[in-house]
Amino acid sequence: MPQHASAFLLAIEGGDGAGKATAAAGVAAQLNAAGRTATVLSFPRYTHTLGGHVLGDYLAGRLPHTASPRAMATLYALDRLESAAVIAAAAAAHEVVVFDRYIASNMAYQAAQVPADDARDLMAWIARLEVDQFGLPVPDLSVYLDTPADIARTLILQKRSRSYTDDALDAYEADFALQTRVRTNYALMAAAGLLGRWATVPTIAAGSLRSPLEIATMIVDRLDDARPDR
């Protein structure tokens, strides 16, 4: 197995329906076609980890109680902690590991569920939990896919069925105000460089959605900007 101990860790981030899974697959396909080995890991890992399974039940509305943002953040973090060996194996075998959501999703979504004045503290708490306590790697680059919430809602409704729910919208997707606060948080995190380096890729140009190919190409360009030696 080829060893790439210093695989580039690229996180694709954004609100629900921003086009992350499509972009992550497109980026990996472009890199692999160019002979640069890449793989995609999507979080939550609904069907692979205990944490992911519980999160699917939560998002599908099958759990009887709501949980605090810190409790939810811990569950999402546990899904990644359970996946630590999978992340390490992916990084050892590929030049680039593309995360379809990673730690920044936890920061953006859970901080969107506390008063705005408490958001930065919660983001810092989540970063300490996942990076300092759980030992998860910081991404080399996070790309914020900036898709307006109304367009993202249309894209969510086009999605194929998910492993954890048959509903068209899960609990977070159905909450339009939450999606708006999430977008605000991502813009803040990208501007402040929380959890490392960021690039923002607007998915709309001249009023129209860019093609998946164009979006993937823009992300690969940002990746190359972030490591000009490769």
Ligand SMILES: Nc1ncnc2c1ncn2[C@@H]1O[C@H](COP(=O)(O)OP(=O)(O)OP(=O)(O)O)[C@@H](O)[C@H]1O
């Ligand atoms: N640039 C694009 N142009 C047209 N359709 C797109 C584009 N990007 C994504 N889609 C479509 O929109 C839907 C949602 O895309 P995708 O699953 O990639 O979003 P996502 O951000 O991963 O969603 P979620 O966070 O809810 O899992 C899919 O049906 C996908 O084919």
Ligand SMILES: Cc1cn([C@H]2C[C@H](O)[C@@H](COP(=O)(O)O)O2)c(=O)[nH]c1=O
């Ligand atoms: C990884 C991660 C995700 N979330 C939120 C974001 C989404 O609303 C759901 C996951 O849904 P998807 O359709 O599978 O993208 O969970 C979060 O709050 N914290 C996280 O770490």
